[in-house]
Every structure is written in C-alpha cells, then in structure tokens.
Amino acid sequence: MDSSVLFGIATIGYMLSMVAYITYLVFRKGQIGVVATGITVASFVAQTAAFLMRWVEGYEMGLRSFWRPPISNLYESLIFFVWCLILGYLIIEFKYRNRSFGAFITPVAGLALAFIEMTGMSKEIQPLMPALQSNWLLAHVTMSFIAYAAFGLSFGTALMYLIEKTEKRSEPAYIFWTVSLGALIVLFAAMGLDFIKYHVLATNSEVIKSYLFRATFKSASAAVSLASWIGSVVIIALVWRYGYLLKRIVAAFSITTDLLDELTYKTIAVGFPIFTLGGLIFGAIWADQAWGVYWSWDPKETWSLITWFVYAFYLHARLMRGWKGRKVAVVAVVGFVTVVFTYLGVNLLLSGLHSYGTLG
C-alpha cells in the first residue's frame, strides 16, 4: 500500500464524518455523534500515516532530502491544511466536550478535499525547483497553513455565533451569514454535481484536467450555466428564508454565545501571531534570500497583507464601542474568505511570481 491509497481512505473518511456530524446536529442522537468522532479520529490516523509515508517516499525516490516534509506544492499544502484543521477541531471537541462544532468545521475540510479532486491537480511527488529549496520557505509554508487552519476554526465558530445570535430576516448580520452559508452550500452542490457527472456517470470520455464547475456554472451549454446561477440564487434565498431554524438546532447543544465568541477570539489569537511570523515575516525573509527583495507587492504578498489587515481589524474592532458581538463575528467570517482567496483565488484568478502553488 502506498500513501495515495491511505490519503484516499482519509478523504472518504472525512467526507463521511462531515455527513455524520451534520446528521448528528439535526437528529441529536448521541450514538451518531460517537460514530462521527470515531470516523474523524480514524481518518486522521490514516492521514497522519499517509503523510509520513509520503515523506519517506519522496526521500526514497531521491526527489527530496530527508529533512523536507511533503508540504511543497498545492496538493500537499491543502492536505496539510486539512490535517491541521482536523487536529485543531479534535482538540476543541475533546476540550469542550461538545460535538456540534463538527458540523461547521468538517465542511471546511470537505470543501478543500473536494476542490483537490475536482480540479484534478497533480498529486505526484515533484522535485523541488531551486527557489523552493529553502528552510525559510518550509517554515513559511508550514506555519502559514497552521494559521490558515486556526482561521478555519474561527470561521466555523463565528458562523455558529451568528446563527445563534440572529433571527430577524432584515438584520444585516442575519443576511450576511445566511448568504455566506448559502454560498458554501452552492459550492458543495456544484462540486457534487461535477463529481456525479464526471466520476459516477462518466458521460464524457475526453480527458479534462479540471472538472471544477464543468457540470454547472462553466457548462458548455448556456442553459445549464444559466440554470446554475438561478439555482444558486434560489438556494441562497431558501437559506435566508429558513435559516433561523438552524438557531434552534444549534441552541439545543447548550453552547453559549460567549463561549463561541471566546473560541473565535482564541483561535484568531493563535492564528494571528503564527501568520504574522510564518506567513509574513518568514515569507519576506525567504523572498529576500531568494530574490533579493523582501517585499515586492506581488498579488500573493499583497493578499497576505490584506488578510493580515482584516484580522488586525478584527482584533481592534473588539476594542471599539458597539462592535463587540455580531459585527466582529462578521469580520471573522470575512477574514477566512480572504484567506481562501489569498490561497486559491490568487493562483486561480490572478497571476504572480509565486510559481509555487500553480495548478500543475
């Protein structure tokens, strides 16, 4: 068995645990919760083993030195992100003895994994280009992803906070979270359709590298594409219309909004220093060593700075009168959206000199 098989098992496991946590949230049956935790822990163990195996494989193939963990291309870094996120989640679950967070955090991992599958990015162990052979870069990437995972956790708890705190449909914070959640569901549904069309039905025999949104928004047929957009609006409108029902579900788990606010702050308080040191400072040192400029305003760097500013905004907004509570939770959610854009949007939509991270 090689690492890719184990990674595959872990991926399926995480998808199942996501379903299990959501089921648990809806039906509130203790056994389902135990099963969800069991699947998550088992998948986490599988992923950890796979990670170690891939490390050794890279070394044995002569492509990496032994001191280089497999965190060096888009695929490996996303996998590492999922690993950190699940680890952080499990710590929270055990520390606070509450499983309801799972339904909000495992989908973030699920989205990352679905994205990997749908874009068909290379999973090969690749040799490192000269610019990437740097310990600063290694520290930079590793710490960035630990921070991203912490921000992912704060995204989940901030979303729960907003769900518990709002119910009036005209309230901006309510509109914000229902639209965000709706968009998340749309993304998932679109990737699910891609999966069904190209993997299960496999109607298309031609080889396409990236399936992402081919079955929906980017369909060759204009009608399908239009229907997808209309469908998305309908889904988001439905979430907006019935979103308040979620409040009752979440409230049943007796997590106070104070705890959610504290958790959001705590995860950001861990993520922010790590991101500052690893993401910005180590990134700058690496750029300085490799290119002779510690800061060049290229899109990736600039988006990291934007992310940093959004979280700095979050930290300071908590100190401002009238901002505590809902508004800062909105900022925490926006913060994670900028994280995702920094990581994926810049590579997919904007170009930059970071060759590291292209879809290859």
Place this chain on the structure above:
Amino acid sequence: MTERKKSFIDRIWDLFASIKLAAVLFLLIALSSIVGTVIEQGGEPEKNMMLLKRLFGDSLAPSAYRFFETLGFMDMYRSWWFVALLALFSANLIICSLDRLPRIWRLVREPLKPLTPLMAGTVPIRKNVHLKGAPEAVREKLVRALKSLGFRAHDSAMEEGGYQLYSQKGRYSRFGVYLTHLSIIVIMLGAVVGIFFGFKGYLPIQEGYASDIAYAGDDTEHKLGFTIRCDDFDVEFYDMSDMPKVYRSRLTVIRDGKEVLKKVVEVNSPLRYGGYTFYQSNYGMVPDAQGYFILKIRGSSGKAVTVNRMLGESFVIPGTEIVGTIKDFSPALAMDNSGKTFTYSDMMNNPAVYIDFSEGGKEKYAGWILRRFPATWRLPDGYMVEFVDYWGVQYTGLQVRKDPGVWLVYLGSGIMTLGLYIAFFMSHRRIWILVRREGTFSEVTVLATASKNRPSFERKIERFIAGLSGGADG
C-alpha cells in the same frame, strides 16, 4: 484641566488617537490593495486595457483606463495617495500609542493596592470558600498556596480582625501591544531607508570575465568599488530530466587587485560583500562565444589528466598514440526515433561533444560524449574521456542589491514577534484574598483579574480553592 473647549490641535490629536480611524485606514488600505492586485502593476498598457475591456466592456474601457491611470492605479503602491495612506496609518499608530502609554505606564508602575469594597464590585472573578480555623491560622496555608500559583503575597490588615493578601504578576505584559505597534513603525522606517539609500540592479558576467559595475533598472552604470569575477556557471538537473535542481555560480571578489572572497552562489544562498548582496537570478549562453572544452582523460597508466581545448583542436590520450579531435558541440543533444541526433535547446541542458579518434592517421572511432551520461565517457578500448565542462560560453545573471534599511526591517520583525507573543500569550494577573473571621471559621473571598485569557485564570483559581478546602464546603 477642567472643562475647556477643545482646541483644534486637541481635536486632531483625538482623531489620530482613535481606533475608529485605525479601522477606517485598515479598510481603505485593504480595499485599495485589492485593486492593486487586479490591475497589473507596472505592466504593459495593452494587458491592463484587455483586462478593463473584460470588466467594463469595450466602450467604457478607455475611459476606465484613463481614470485608473490618473489616480495612479497602474503603479499604485508608489502613488502619492497610497503613500499618504501609509503615512496617516503610521501617524495614527504613533499617536494612539503615545496617547495611551502614560496610563498604561502608571498601571504597570503603581504598586498593587489592597481592594476597597467599592472596587471589589468591579472585579470580574470572585470565589468564596469557608475554611476551618481563625484567619491567623489559615494565613500560612494561603501564602503557600499563592506561591504555588506563582504569586508573592503582600498583605494588609482590615478592620474586623481579618486581613487581605494581594499580589500581581506579568504586569509588563501590558507593553506587548506597544512593542507590536512600535515594530510596525520600525519596519516602515527600514523600508523608507531602503527606498532612499538603497540600490537595486543587475549584473551579467560571462564565465572567466569580471566586472566592477552593475546596472540599475534604467541601465545606468553603478560603480561597486570592487570587482566580481565569475569563475564558472553551472546548472544541475534532476536525474534524467530537464527539471533544474541547482543553479550555481562560482564567484570571486577582487579588491585592489587581490582576491578577497570566493563563494558559490545558488538560489537561496547569495553572496554578501561590501554592503551589496548578489543573488542568482538567471543565466544564458553568450552568442558566438568560443569556449574551452575541459576533458578529463584516463589513458593506459590509469591516471587522469585534465586538458583544455577549443573546437577543432586535438589532444593525445596519455600513454597511447591515440589522438582525439573535437569536431562538434551541442548544448542539448537528443536523439529522434530513427537514431538521428539533434539539438533541442539552446541552453546547456544536455551538453555533448563530438570527438574523432585516430591512431597513426587512421580513423579509429568517433562519437558523441555527453556530460550527463557517464556511460558515453568510456571508449571502446577502455580508456575514459570525461566531458567536464564547456567553459566560457555561459553568463550568470546576478541581481544586485544594496539595502541599508534591511536590518531595520529584520529588527522590526523580531520586535513584532516578541510583541505578539507577549500580547497574546502573557497576561497581567492580579489577585486579592480577603479573609474574615466567621465564628470558628474563616470566610475567604478570592477576587482576581486577568488582562488576557480570563477563563483559564478562573479555572486555575477554582483549582486553587479546591486545594485549600480539600474539597470541603464552598
């Protein structure tokens, strides 16, 4: 100073001391930066025009272009208004910190006072426990317990025969935030020093040549004050692929005619000398250059000798009569399906040399010797001709930088790391223990505050109390 109408200066000060302004500036900088990542900075006008056409349609694009250009969005991070935003931001940061520092300073410097009943109402953590024994009898125990929490106790007497123990720790952690803010100013200062006193340039050197000038972005010459010589440039590849593994320049620094430093420069491993840093940036072949083939030859004696020859020249395999003549060269030799050779790149991806061997004027054998394929070095007779290098035909492209501000940037980064660590992971904790007689018992009230992470301090105090009473009534 009592009730005085605020002067204009005061109002400016208050504006710059407010977090609200900070929030607005955070947003403005973030939003404008987004625009800067969409429009290519310093890019070709046609490219940005295409982008705008896609965003605004063909008819609006030219006016949109003029709009963005007038506002400096094509080179936004150097535009006057973006720099002004950063300046406002710095002013905000400095004034905000100065405004609050005196209060924080007093808070930190003032010794902790016993709690008055009035203040006690505002303390967030409050726990009660009854202990057996008179107040004086439990004192020893309380002091010991406080010590195990890491506090050194001070105490004061109260009226009704009781007393108060109080202590604090980590008060200097209140400065963590200010260190963080200071570090941002230090980093910006470093950037400014770099912009005004630094140099950024470029220096291509052919193998075997030397230069004492670098070129700035606009091709003006810049005297270095010393000479850099390129002794060799080389690319190493992963196994049998064209995936580069290492770019390597062997450089020598010459000052006043003397060699003062030798260094192998690779990506991520630059040469630093005389305030300048030289980075491996790119490389290439010098057109029409005549170089030397460096060959390592092992003849009948088994000992290897190294020879340098130019194209067309000959050498003798030591201990034999065999003469090799260099006939042809390919920087990147490949073979097609029919076995015909061709050159697939004009870079030295797979250098190969074609050598004719003859003995006493009679043709013996001839063929390609490839640098990356040791199997081709062995001749049919068992002699070896290793193709070491075709030297003198490549140049190394070095990026040259002098940045007298970079140490400030690194210093600021260090301060920022320290400041953030203190700000987020350390806490100013204060504790007061009020002890009062109640019959044969002592009523112990523990009050506490923490500047950070209060729940965890609260849990600690709960454990503290449980330890005192040994799980007795609380």
